[in-house]
Amino acid sequence: MDAIQTLIQEHRLILRVVEALESYAEQVDRERQVARDEVADFVSFLAEFVDLCHHGKEENVLFAALADAGFPTTSGPLAVMRTDHDRGRRLVRRIRELSEKAEAWDEADFESFAGLARAYADLLRDHIRREDEVLYPMAEEHLSRAQQRHVEELFRLFEEQREAGRRHERLHGLAERLIERHGRAGADREPASRRSRPVPNCCGL
Numbered sequence: 001m002d003a004i005q006t007l008i009q010e011h012r013l014i015l016r017v018v019e020a021l022e023s024y025a026e027q028v029d030r031e032r033q034v035a036r037d038e039v040a041d042f043v044s045f046l047a048e049f050v051d052l053c054h055h056g057k058e059e060n061v062l063f064a065a066l067a068d069a070g071f072p073t074t075s076g077p078l079a080v081m082r083t084d085h086d087r088g089r090r091l092v093r094r095i096r097e098l099s100e101k102a103e104a105w106d107e108a109d110f111e112s113f114a115g116l117a118r119a120y121a122d123l124l125r126d127h128i129r130r131e132d133e134v135l136y137p138m139a140e141e142h143l144s145r146a147q148q149r150h151v152e153e154l155f156r157l158f159e160e161q162r163e164a165g166r167r168h169e170r171l172h173g174l175a176e177r178l179i180e181r182h183g184r185a186g187a188d189r190e191p192a193s194r195r196s197r198p199v200p201n202c203c204g205l
């Protein structure tokens, strides 16, 4: 699978987990009850799979290749995508703080979690749509086949350096469990063949 297809496959999994997060946050807000471990599991997937693995490959490899090909880094699509990633990191950090809060959640915490989950879901949906529809086609158009193969190779090295094989297995299992427990219409909209397919080449597997 080529580099861009790998990223697109990862987007599909990310969107399903994001939908599960949004659904769980709505339930927590409605019932005023939270399982901190469950929030911590979402945070683990968002921080490790979405940010370290997926955004890490984009920023360190794909965006770098596009910058080498002449695309500006302080304006245009690369700058916008990095800003989105930073916003996502800040939101996940705030969700992590809530999950680690020593005291029991108060009213403001329940509302805060729901708001953060909604903001993260809105951000990621919009961000992923722009990457799928604008950034990735731009990469496919402007990077030569040789450059795209080089990106593929660098993805592999990026994942290897992070000893990501075992991490991938754990995170993929975590994602499926979260989707199973909290996913709603999203799971039904996905064809069964796609639901059961692991993300190939993600995190080194």
Ligand SMILES: [Fe+2]
Pocket (backbone or CB within 6 Å): 007, 011, 054, 055, 058, 128, 131
């Ligand atoms: Fe992405």
